[in-house]
Structure formats: C-alpha cells, structure tokens
Amino acid sequence: MQRFDCVVLGAGAAGLMCAIEAGRRGRSVLVIDHAAKPAEKIRISGGGKCNFTHLKATPKNYISENPHFCISALKRFTPWDFLDRVIRRGIPYYEKSEGQLFCETSAMDIIKMLLDDLKAAGGQLRLSTSVGGVERTDDGFALQTSGGPITCEKLVVATGGLSIPKMGATGFAYDLARQFGHGIVETRPALVPFTLGPDWQEALSGLSGVSIEARVSAGKTVFSDGFLFTHRGLSGPSILQISSYWRPGQAVTIDLCPGERAEEWLLNRKRSRGRQSLVTALSDLLPRRLAERWIGIEGLQAESHVADLPNASLVKMAAAINRWSLTPMGTEGYRTAEVTAGGIDTSELSSQTLESRLCPGLHFIGECVDVTGWLGGYNFQWAWASGWAAGQAV
Secondary structure, eight states: OOOEEEEEESSSHHHHHHHHHHTTTOOOOEEEOOOSOOHHHHHHGGGGGGGETTTTOOGGGGGOTTTTTHHHHHHOOHHHHHHHHHHTTTTOEEEEETTTTEEEEEEHHHHHHHHHHHHHHHHHOOSSOEEEEEEEEEEEEEETTEEEEEEEEEEEEEEOOOOGGGTTOHHHHHHHHHHEEEEEEEEESSOOOOHHHHHHHHTTOOOOEEEEEEEEETTTEEEEEEEEEEEEEEEEEHHHHHHHOTTTTTTTTESSSSSSOOHHHHHHHHSSSSSSSSHHHHHHTSHHHHHHHHHHTTTOOOSSSSSSSSSSHHHHHHHHHEEEEOOOOEEGGOOOOOSEEEEEOOGGGTTTTTTSSTTTTTTGGGGBBBEEEOOHHHHHHHHHHHHHHHHOOO
C-alpha cells in the first residue's frame, strides 16, 4: 500500500496549486484525477486564452452564505502574487479590460507552468484514476482507487462543482463532504445564459447574434456589460453576471440603452426631425435589427413618421427600451454554466486553511466550496488563493 503525506483529489487550478505548495514544503504529494488530461477547465477558459486572474479581485466580487470567509485566502495570496509567477515563467499576457488578465498565446502556458512546478516540487500526478471510497483511519485516510489502495495523512478535495458535465464534472466533492458530516449550501448553475419561454422566443426570433451594451438588474444587484440575444434566450457578460444572483421566478430588468434617456431622446427627435421614420430614428439608439423588432413588439409601424406618433406611444416605447422587464423561464443549466454557485458550507471550514472543523486533516478548496466569483478571472483567483492557503497547512 502506497502512503503519502498528502493526497489531492482533482488536477484543476486549485488542486495543482495546493499540491505545488505542499511539495515545496517538503511534503510527499500525490494528485489524482479521473480525467485523462489535467486542468481541462483551464484549457478551455477565456476562449483558450485563460483569463487567469483579475487584478482588482476583492471579497466583494464573491458570493457566499458567509461573505467574510474568502477574505483570509484572498489577502494572503493576491492576483499580483499569481501574476508574479506568470512573469517569472516568461508567459506573455495582456490586460483585456478593467484588470482582466489573459494569456497572449494559449491557456496551455498556464497548465504547463503548473505541471512543471508540480514536478519540480516533487509531486506526483496520476490521471485516469478513479476513487471508489475514502475512509478515516487512526493516522489519516485510506483511499480505494482504480490504481490500488493509497493512504495519506492529509486529504484535499479539489474536484470542482457540477458545471460542464461533458468535461467530467460530478458531485463527488459534495458526496464526500456529506460522508464526513458537512452541510451543503444548495447548488445552482452560475455564470450561465438565460432561457426564455415560447412567447418571448417567438417575439425575439431573428435577433440571435445581436449584441449591445446593456444594464441588467435583479433585485438590488446591477451589472453593466455586453449583452447578447441567442436563439434560446439571453447571454453576454451582463446576463452571465446577473445569473449568479438570480433565482427562479424572479424578474430581471434590462436597460437596452444605458446612459441614454430614451423618452427624452425620442421626444426631442419628434420635435427636431419629425419626418424621419421611426425605424430610422430608433436605429440611432439600437442596432437596426433590434430597432425593427422592438417596434413590432410595441405594435407600431416601422415606417411611421415620428411626428405622427402620439407622445404616449413614444413614452411607452422608451420604457420598453430603458426598463424592459421579463422573467426568464430558466437557465441553460450546468451544461453551459461556467461555475457552480453554492457548495460545501463554509461555516464548517477554517478560513485560514480550508480544513474541515468536523474531520481534521480533510480540506476542501476551489469551486466545490460555497464561494463563487464574478465573471472575469475571479474564480481562478479563488482557486489559486484557496489552493495556496491549504498548501501551507497540509
């Protein structure tokens, strides 16, 4: 039977970071993953360029039942700490917008750095290896794996959440947490497109691919960013962001023309260029395809002169532009969700070490924990920070 100081389950961002740090402290470390390749979510992230961190990441950019839980790890391993590793490695990168950092060449640069660092730290990696069972022992844990039995003093679970099951995502972390008495904050797809009911799908047909800047709100939460119509519903960064806060049955309000008071604009256009057709006028505010469809939704004629329309019709049109309210039918689910919100209850974990308060020696890190970041590199930063924090303790 093989024995290690520490076994890490999951060869993703958090798991590899933890194993590297533990190995650098002289611990014997084994990383196990059931997938044939490591770090697949890193590989596909950012369109293959990996949005590996966000320079402005703070605790306010994370959702959790305990918003204070992430503070310790994020303060002790910052975006600048990870960027320093990228720079020392010589990986070319660029800042897309507002602190979002991407690889210039490929996400594989980050994966190669992590794997090389793991090897240099003396860590081992076993892929295509499943774990059939985990038991507590007097001196740690015993694992039954497809590669044979393994024992360890410390066990770290970094197997992620339920998002993107086609890449092998499972509920393994939650099942193991329950086995050792941990509660699970209800999980749900996050950073995910909305789907619309048949009526709205029909009303918006033909708009798939149209993108604009929009301001989207659900309750008191508001995001302003890109917005995209799809043939199933709504997507784009603003929608993905708000989806993490949205609950089924809740209405969302969308400003299709943020920064412009459509009512004032349309009434001014009526006074100044009243012989202009409504579609021509509205196309100065919205993409023409969207303007045409919105006019139809409001029951107006696209070629009507603005001057011939009652003020009440223009005011109603303006409200539909600045304050479009609808209730999504749902989301596209874990199939396309970038992350899983909810997860292992943080009240039963140490914020310093991510160690279980119920089962000493057992740690949970990364996406499986009830800490979910915004879109834009925040979730990778949580993976690096939580992995680093656990790596100092195992």
